Amino acid sequence: MTGSGHSIEQARKTAEALVYSSGFGNEHSSEAVAGALPHGRNSPQRAPLGLYAEQLSGSAFTEPRAHNHRSWLYRVRPSAAHPPFTRTDNGGLRSAPFTETVPDPNRLRWNPLPTPAPGTDFLSGLWTLGGNGDATQRTGMAIHLYHANSPMSSGVSSEGAEPSTRGRVFSDSDGELLIVPEHGGLLIRTEFGLLRAEPGEVALIPRGIRFRVDLLDGTARGYVCENYGAPFQLPDLGPIGANGLANARDFRAPVAAFEDVEGPVEVVNKFCGNLWSATYDHSPLDVVAWHGNHVPYVYDLHRFNVIGSLSYDHPDPSIFTVLTSPSDTPGLAGVDFVVFAPRWLVGEDTFRPPYFHRNVMSEYMGLIEGAYDAKAEGFVPGGGSLHNMMSAHGPDRETFDRASAAELKPQKIDDGLAFMFETRWPVTATEQAATAGHLQSDYDGVWQGLQRHFRP
Structure with a gap:
């Protein structure tokens, strides 16, 4: 695919046409262009169609096979082709260790987040409630909320100015993100393809995967669990037996879809608790084919x-x-x-x-x-x-x-x-x-x- 639509109507039309690959923890594979996936090896001397082969590791190489998470990506440009990152404002986003206040034994309850300022996208609409552990030690978690009224594909601009980039892309090096929409649907464009997440569904974006969130309605609101620790897995069932709770086959992974976009794109990376930004001369969502088990998912809680x-x-x-x-x-x-x-x-x-x-x-x-x-x-x-x-x-x-x-x-x-x-x-x-x-x-x-x- 080339480029990306910015309007709600275009986003919803795209979302309604999505197809998925099923199964949590599976070794999925997908190609947006026939012949883009190599066969018999991961990194041939020359990858098909002039693509670059790149491994994305969500676990250490030597972790046991059952806990090893990695995917091979075949992309237009390697991820290494980018300018330096510089610190950018964290907005309402905070990270562990949480030292601004002391832990409170009192029971606390909040109303929904207030209406955000115009032009607030998913990333700028993130607001941290709290958490525990230490992001640099990969332990603990954080609780965030979001309230957005603008797509991340709309570009970044100062008030009254033309957008300075063709939207922005986010990745979290500190942990995986479990996104729980409460109001308004999301179209999530990832390196692996597209996901649609409506209220009543959840989206899981593993550590390090780049993505952009567009809106399927005028506004969107929900919750995010940032998991610094071991990747989420399905719980063991014990005496329940072989069936019950969340079924692996009900988790849907995207199929390959790529952006072949030239021009400035802001890429924001959360690293050790802070946001860092770089302006690429191309979209990093340019993966034409992939295979592996370090992949994003969407799941319908009603199932x-x-x-x-x-x-x-x-x-x-x-x-x-x-x-x-x-x-x-x-x-x-x-x-x-x-x-x-x-x-x-x-x-x-x-x-x-x-x-x-x-x-x-x-x-x-x-x-x-x-x-x-x-x-x-x-x-x-x-x-x-x-x-x-x-x-x-x-x-x-x-x-x-x-x-x-x-x-x-x-x-x-x-x-x-x-x-x-x-x-x-x-x-x-x-x-x-x-x-x-x-x-x-x-x-x-x-x-x-x-x-x-x-x-x-």
């Missing part, structure tokens, strides 16, 4: 196969894990991505909403659509709550009263879609999050009406 109790009690929320980033301690994740998808509740003599809880893990919860069954008010789509390590939380008074008196007949929960980033370490909020105008000052009040019922 999650929920496993639950058929007798009594509410299972631990770990049963809703979509993806996990394992740590050096078995069973203790650097970060889990958990979804509360539509499901049936049938437990007998059971308090069916999530129970009152204190947890060694820290939990950030967001809402994509509808309502969450443990919070009657105040928790809205686009907002989020943070319950740090050992902070007590659970259903609010209204939810408790209603669930305690409800008739226990089979009940379908299908009016909401919530998710959680759960992490092994406390989440330290950024200064901008701790002082934000959309931070709710009265969150503790949702539990204050819980009354004494003890009768000896």
Whole structure:
């Protein structure tokens, strides 16, 4: 393909025509031009069609085969052909270690991000809530939100001036990005091809892969988990057996599509917590063919196969894990991505909403659509709550009263879609999050009406 359309209509038309390759962790291969993929070797003396062969490694060469992530790219120009990068403004983006504030044991909840200034694209619309670990040591995670009203393909310009570049491209050297749209669809143009991510879907962009985000609607808003640690993988199923939760075949990888664009393109790289910029004389999204397993994906959360109790009690929320980033301690994740998808509740003599809880893990919860069954008010789509390590939380008074008196007949929960980033370490909020105008000052009040019922 040559060039890229800038309008919403063009982006949506492109998105609706996309095809994908299926399977999480597969060895995918794709070519946009017949004959672009070499056969029998990765780096022939002369790559087909005058392309450059280049390996992109998402893991060390010597990691075990089951954990080795790499792809071979066949591109118009090698990635090495670029000018020096220089520091650029981080905007609302922050990175670990988070030292602006101290970790807060209080329960915190935010309303959605306010409306951004005109011309805010996905990258400039990123706003960091907090995180943990250290990006330079590849440990921990960060929680970001985004609110955008402009495509990244529109170019960069000062107010009233003509665009100085043909858009911009972003890559994150610090970690992989799990993008969770809440409002407005995204057309994500990557080195490997195109992905469409609507609310109710998630997109996973592995470490180091360059991409551009265009909008399928006038505005877009959502959440991002930046995972500094081990790449996300599907959780083991254990006694569940061979099937259930997120099915590997429901993850869709792009097919090769390339930009053959001459002219200035801004490329922004997040490296060790800061943004660096260089102006290329061509688009780096120029991969004509590729093969490997270090690839981006999109996944529809409504396809999650929920496993639950058929007798009594509410299972631990770990049963809703979509993806996990394992740590050096078995069973203790650097970060889990958990979804509360539509499901049936049938437990007998059971308090069916999530129970009152204190947890060694820290939990950030967001809402994509509808309502969450443990919070009657105040928790809205686009907002989020943070319950740090050992902070007590659970259903609010209204939810408790209603669930305690409800008739226990089979009940379908299908009016909401919530998710959680759960992490092994406390989440330290950024200064901008701790002082934000959309931070709710009265969150503790949702539990204050819980009354004494003890009768000896």
